[in-house]
Amino acid sequence: MPQPQPAVFAEGTPSHWFLHYRLVDGADLDAVRGAVSAVRAEAAGTTPTDAVNLAVGFGPDLLARLAPDDVPEGFHPFTAVGSEPGPVAVATQEDLFFWVHGNRPDRNFDLAHTARRALDGRATLARETVGWVWHDNRDLTGFIDGTANPPVEEARELAVVADGPGAGGSFVITQRYVHDLDAFDALDTEAQEAVIGRSRADSVELEDKPADAHISRVEIEDDDGEEIEIYRRSVPYGTSEEHGLYFLAFSDGLGAFDAMLARMYGASGDGLHDRLMDFTHPVSGAYYFAPGVEVLNRIAPTPDRED
Ligand code: HEM
Known part of the structure; x- marks a missing residue:
């Protein structure tokens, strides 16, 4: 099977950085390819201790322009789910997504800064979030x-397109x-x-858990x-x-995300929504495709680092 981007499955990293870029109208695609190559070169570092994990994702429009033969089946933009007065998953689809993670926040910053400079005039930074592992x-x-998350070997099977266009790549949400922690923390543990x-203490599934x-x-x-199953890599972020x-x-497809979101946001037809959504709400939402290494190398090549 074609190789997925290693950064998707690199686990145990405490420092994360998320960047979403929107292409400016008329951006030169070769310049965009060059910018992504520059970001990839920065991620490789000049020594192994400088290397940082970088996963690159493309929105549906940009992927179709950069690699039309490698667009996986069923890749569509994120659209809002749910309706007021119930919870709503807002849609903020962008073109380019970088997930940077590792042990060194300093290197994450270097990479974010390189991306900002390389994409200047070609894409605007729509969103930037710094995340970290908490306790x-x-x-x-x-x-x-993460308790019910599949182990990484299994994740490499279920979260990677096996064949056809896009083989070796993963769909990303x-x-x-x-969070409204004041409201959540006001509840007793039960x-x-x-x-x-x-x-709460040890993540054991309740025997008689409520339907919502x-x-x-x-x-x-x-x-x-x-x-x-899906492979989750979420982390906390934010200020006090x-x-x-x-x-x-x-x-390996958008169907799982679409189905879970429909059930969370009261759009699956059973009249219920996820009770957790009464204590938190999303302010962004996008789908990307993180192609396998071979396709990514074709879109935006980067020289191998010589150790
Ligand atoms: C603020 C947002 C969210 C929070 C705080 C949250 C938190 C959690 C927690 C604490 C668990 C139980 C432990 C575990 O198995 O990891 C869990 C499980 C899970 N969550 Fe979420 N989650 C959020 C959003 C989502 C969304 C948007 C999806 C899907 C689109 C999702 C999918 C899942 C799945 C598939 C499981 C495993 C269920 C199982 O098989 O037991 N979560 N989540």
């Missing part, structure tokens, strides 16, 4: 995030959630656990009764004033 991989609600569907608990809404099965979860996940 023992907990979301700021205090609950462990990004949403920046702003009520908080009913919102999530797991115990978060994990009740996102545990879904395909027509053969197999659980549909505004903070929450930077939700990031990968899959």
Whole structure:
């Protein structure tokens, strides 16, 4: 199978940086390719200790222009889910996404800065978020995030397009959630656990979890009764004033994300929405495709680092 971008599956990194760029009208595509190459070269570093993980994702329009033969089936822009007065997943689709992560915030900054300079005049920075691991991989609600995530070897199977156009690449969802921790922290532990569907201390699934608990809404099965899984890589972000979860996940199709969001945002036809959405709301939402290394090298080549 074609190789996925290694940064998608590099785990255990504490420092994260997320960048979303929107192409300016009439941007020269060769210049955009050159800018992405420059960012990739910066990520490779000049020594192994300077290297930083970089995953590059493209929005549907840009991917179709840069690599028309490598657009995977069913790749569509993110559109809003849900409607007022219920929770709404807003859509803020952009063209280019960089996920930078590693052990060194200084190197993440170098890379973000390189991207800013390289894309100057070609794309505008639409959103930038700095994320970090909090305590023992907990979301700021205090609950462990990632318990039911597939182990990395399994994730490489389920979150990578196996064949056809886009083989070796992954579909990406990004949403920046702003939490209302005053409201959530005002609940007692039992009520908080009913919102999530797991115990707070050690993330054990509740035996009688409510139908609107978060994990009740996102545990879904395909027509053969197999659980549909995604690979989540979310981290907390923010300041003492505004903070929450930077939700990031990968899959081999958009169907899983679409179905989970419909159930979370009251758009699946059963009259329920995810209770967690009463305590947090997304202020961004986009889909990207992170092509495999071979396609990425064709779009924006970068010389191999010589160690
Ligand atoms: C603020 C936003 C969110 C928070 C705080 C959050 C938090 C959590 C927590 C605490 C768990 C239980 C532990 C675990 O298995 O990781 C969980 C599970 C899960 N979440 Fe979320 N989540 C959020 C958004 C989303 C979204 C947008 C999706 C899908 C589009 C999603 C999909 C899942 C899935 C698939 C599971 C595993 C369910 C299972 O099989 O047990 N989450 N989440």
